Amino acid sequence: MQHKKIHLLASMLLTMLFCLVFPQTGAAATQPTLYLNGSSIKLPEPVIMVSNSVMIPIRVVSEELGYKVDWNQKARTISIKNGTSTILLTVDKNTASINGKTTQLDVAPMVKNGSTLVPLRFVGESLGLKVDWDNESKSVYLFTSDEGSVVNPPDTGNGNSGETTPPSTGDVLVKDFDFFSNTLHIALGRDVEPKIMSMTNPDRIVIDFPNSKFSDEFNEKFGFDNNGQGEMPITDYPDVQKVRFAMFSTTPNTTRFVIDANYKLDSKVTRNGQGLVSIELSASTGGTTNPTNPTKPTKPDGKYTVVVDAGHGAHDSGAVSVRKRYEKDLNLQIANKVAELAVKEEKLNIVLTRSTDVFLELSERAKIANDLQADLFVSIHANSIDNKPTVSGTETYYYRSESKAFAELMHKYLIKGTQFKDRNAKVADHHVTRNTKMPAILLEIGFLTNPDEEAVMFTEDFQYRVAQQIVNGLKAQLGLS
Numbered sequence: 336m337q338h339k340k341i342h343l344l345a346s347m348l349l350t351m352l353f354c355l356v357f358p359q360t361g362a363a364a365t366q367p368t369l370y371l372n373g374s375s376i377k378l379p380e381p382v383i384m385v386s387n388s389v390m391i392p393i394r395v396v397s398e399e400l401g402y403k404v405d406w407n408q409k410a411r412t413i414s415i416k417n418g419t420s421t422i423l424l425t426v427d428k429n430t431a432s433i434n435g436k437t438t439q440l441d442v443a444p445m446v447k448n449g450s451t452l453v454p455l456r457f458v459g460e461s462l463g464l465k466v467d468w469d470n471e472s473k474s475v476y477l478f479t480s481d482e483g484s485v486v487n488p489p490d491t492g493n494g495n496s497g498e499t500t501p502p503s504t505g506d507v508l509v510k511d512f513d514f515f516s517n518t519l520h521i522a523l524g525r526d527v528e529p530k531i532m533s534m535t536n537p538d539r540i541v542i543d544f545p546n547s548k549f550s551d552e553f554n555e556k557f558g559f560d561n562n563g564q565g566e567m568p569i570t571d572y573p574d575v576q577k578v579r580f581a582m583f584s585t586t587p588n589t590t591r592f593v594i595d596a597n598y599k600l601d602s603k604v605t606r607n608g609q610g611l612v613s614i615e616l617s618a619s620t621g622g623t624t625n626p627t628n629p630t631k632p633t634k635p636d637g638k639y640t641v642v643v644d645a646g647h648g649a650h651d652s653g654a655v656s657v658r659k660r661y662e663k664d665l666n667l668q669i670a671n672k673v674a675e676l677a678v679k680e681e682k683l684n685i686v687l688t689r690s691t692d693v694f695l696e697l698s699e700r701a702k703i704a705n706d707l708q709a710d711l712f713v714s715i716h717a718n719s720i721d722n723k724p725t726v727s728g729t730e731t732y733y734y735r736s737e738s739k740a741f742a743e744l745m746h747k748y749l750i751k752g753t754q755f756k757d758r759n760a761k762v763a764d765h766h767v768t769r770n771t772k773m774p775a776i777l778l779e780i781g782f783l784t785n786p787d788e789e790a791v792m793f794t795e796d797f798q799y800r801v802a803q804q805i806v807n808g809l810k811a812q813l814g815l816s
Contacts, residue, residue, distance in 0.1 A: 385442050385445070390442065390444075390447075390452035390453065390454060403415070404416075406451060410425075411425060411426040411427070411446075412424065412425045412426075413425075413426075413444060413451065413453060415453075415458065420433055420434055420461060421433070421434055422458065422461055424440075424444045424453055424457075425443075425444065426443070426444045426446055426451065427443050427444070427445060428440075428443050428444070429442075429443045431457060433461055438457075440454055440457055441454060506547070506548075507523055507524055507525060507544065507546055507547040507548070508524040508547070508548065508549075508550040508553075509521065509522075509523055509544065509547055509548065509549045509550060509590050510522045510523060510524060510550050510552055510553055511552070511553060511556070512553075512567075512580070512592070514569055514572070514575070514578055516572070516764050517572060517574070517615060517616045517617065517769060517770070518614065518615045518616065519542075519578060519592065519594060519613070519616075520612070520613050521544075521592065521611070521612045521614075522610055522611055522612075523544065523547065523610040523611075523612065524550075525609075525610050526607075526609060526610055527544050527545075527547065527610070527612070528606070529542045529543060529544050529604065529612055530542070530543040530544075530545070531543075531602060531604060531614070533600075533602070537595065537596075538595075538596045538598055538599045538600070539593050539595050539596055540593070540594040540596065540600065540602050540614070540616075541592075541593050541594075542591065542592040542593075542594075542612075543583060543589050543591050544589065544590045544591075544612075545588065545589050546588050547588065547590045548582070548588065549580075549582070549590060562581075563582060564579060564580070565579070565580050565581065566579040566580070572616075572766075573597070573696045573697055573698040573766075574596060574600060574616065574618075574698050574770075575594055575595065575596055575597065575600075575616070576595040576596070576597060577595050578592060578593065578594055578595070579592070579593040579595065580592045580593070594614070596616075597698070600616045600617065600618065601616070601617050602614050602615065602617075603615045617769070617770060618701065618702075618705060618770045618772065637682070638681075638683065638684040639682055639684065639710045639711070639813045639815070640684045640707055640708075640709045641677075641683065641684070641685055641686070641709060641710060641712070641713065641809055642686045642687075642688060642703055642704040642707065642709045642711070642712045642713070643670050643673050643674065643686070643687055643688070643713050643715065643805075644670070644687075644689075644700050644704075644712065644713065644767060645666040645667040645669070645671075645687065645688065645689055645715055646662070646663070646666045646715060646716040646777075647661075647662055647663035647666060647694075647716075648663050648689055648692055648693050648694045648695065649663075649692055649693050649694035650694060651663065651694055653716070653717070654718070654719035654783045655719075655783070656717075656719075656783035656784070656789045656793075657724070657783065657784060657786050657789050658789060658790075660783070660789070660793060662716065662717045662719070662783060663692065664692075665717050665780070665783070665792055665793060665798075666715045666716060666717065667689065667690075667691075667692065668793075668798050669715050669780065669801055669802055669805075670687055670689075670690075670715050671687070671690060672798050672799055672801075672802035673685060673713075673802045673805050673806060674687055674690070675802075676799070676803055676806050677809075680806065680810065680815070682813070682815050683806070683809065683810065683813070683815065686703065686707060686709065688700045688703050697767055697770075698766070698770070700714070700767050701766065701767050701770040701771045704772075704773065704775070705770075705771060705772050708772075708773075709771075709773050710774075710813065711741065711773055711774055711775070711812060711813070712767070712768075712771045712773055712774070712775035713745070713775075713776055713777075713778065713805065713809070714765070714775070714776070714777040714778065715780065715805075716777060716778060716779050717779065717780050717781060717782070717783050717792065718730065718779040718780075718782045718783065718784075719782060719783050719784045720782065720784055721784070723784070724784055724785055724786060725785070726782055726785060727755060727781065727782050727785045727787070727788055728756030728757065728758035728781070728782070729746075729749055729753045729755045729756070729757065729758055729778075729779065729780060729781055730759065730760075730761065730778075730779040731743075731745060731746035731749060731759075731761075731777070731778055731779070732760070732762070732763040732765060732768065732776065732777040732778075732779065733760065733761075733762060733763075733774075733776050733777075734762065734763065734764055734765060734769045734775070735774075735775070737774055738768065738775050738776055739760075740774075741774040741775075741776055742760040743760045744808060744811055744812055745760075745776055745778070745805070745808035745809075746759070746760040747808075748804040748805065748807050748808035748811065749778060749780075749804055749805065749808065752800050752801035752802075752803065752804030752805065753780060753781055753797075755781050755788060758779075760776075763777070774812075778805070780801060
């Protein structure tokens with residue numbers, strides 16, 4: 336019970352930490368989904384943001400997170416203890432201390448409407464939580480390392496229950512796992528180096544953990560069939576079908592995870608030193624690729640090839656505007672105008688992922704660019720946010736470091752075209768910018784949920800102006816202007 340309570344209390348901090356690290360500034364149309372070690376949690380109450388920092392009441396720290404909090408009203412100081420660390424803060428003072436070591440705060444603690452508020456960034460980082468953000472699904476994930484907690488091995492069964500559970504062998508507990516964005520995360524009781532193998536026919540990645548076993552917690556959450564195997568279907572990442580798991584019978588005391596892929600993928604393994612193993616997937620630099628690409632355009636000699644991707648399409652409408660117009664249509668209209676205007680550019684070859692209202696998987700869009708060995712990739716989108724019609728502006732996103740310069744340059748031209756508020760170029764994890772092999776960016780033209788921006792975005796003059804600036808940005812990036 337205490338073990339579960341620790342997880343639940345930590346999840347509350349994740350909820351508020353999300354608001355600080357990833358404030359809701361328009362990238363999502365719905366409220367984010369929050370997960371603790373793979374289990375979804377709900378935001379217990381609203382929090383307050385001051386100067387881009389989230390402030391939380393000290394009662395949340397004590398009641399929801401379970402830490403000891405002392406409030407000295409006369410001295411206006413707050414002491415927070417979590418068993419290993421003591422944090423000392425003072426109202427309206429921009430310095431604090433952790434175990435006697437002074438550090439600077441972005442925002443000082445304050446008293447508002449009778450409630451004492453403390454900066455979440457400082458508290459969260461002091462607790463050492465690992466937080467991951469999946470931009471495509473608008474989800475936040477928290478993984479905790481509970482080395483101090485003891486979980487009994489799963490019951491092997493006595494023949495009466497009719498259920499099969501994994502053997503209780505090995506000395507390292509596999510506690511949890513989840514797959515989001517392009518990464519498989521596996522939480523163990525302590526740091527373990529996995530053995531990774533890539534296999535073909537069919538394409539899959541095998542991860543083995545020697546001297547390990549599945550915990551009671553894992554078995555209860557995911558379950559195993561009568562053959563001692565389990566699986567999780569993957570629906571939000573089109574390159575992967577499912578993740579399977581079982582005790583590997585050939586090698587004693589080994590837990591095995593298998594990523595069943597639709598084609599050959601490369602993998603990168605990282606460990607946080609406390610039991611969390613992350614296997615990040617990416618398009619393979621060689622071997623078999625996704626065969627579903629509907630077109631095979633060629634790359635003309637002597638020209639730079641740029642793939643322009645109109646986001647969404649067909650049954651995938653994207654965001655819906657305040658006047659019930661679809662993002663997919665706006666994206667397509669601007670993309671087609673980019674291709675139209677680029678015809679006069681002798682050194683520029685534009686390839687559209689779609690020129691009509693059709694649907695393509697994200698993997699297909701990236702594959703078109705990779706198969707062409709395109710020089711640049713640009714995905715066109717429009718933004719939205721629920722119940723905040725005043726939020727406005729233009730954003731440009733990139734994922735890989737080699738795309739940063741392209742994103743920053745194109746953003747300058749894009750702002751000239753939209754003439755909207757400048758929301759800057761920034762990092763985000765999108766499939767099409769992550770799995771393309773050339774500099775790749777994603778443009779958020781404006782907010783369809785802002786009545787003023789929506790009114791002009793569907794006009795011909797606006798779309799041609801933006802399309803021309805996109806062409807100008809491409810030329811500048813390629814040294815053609």
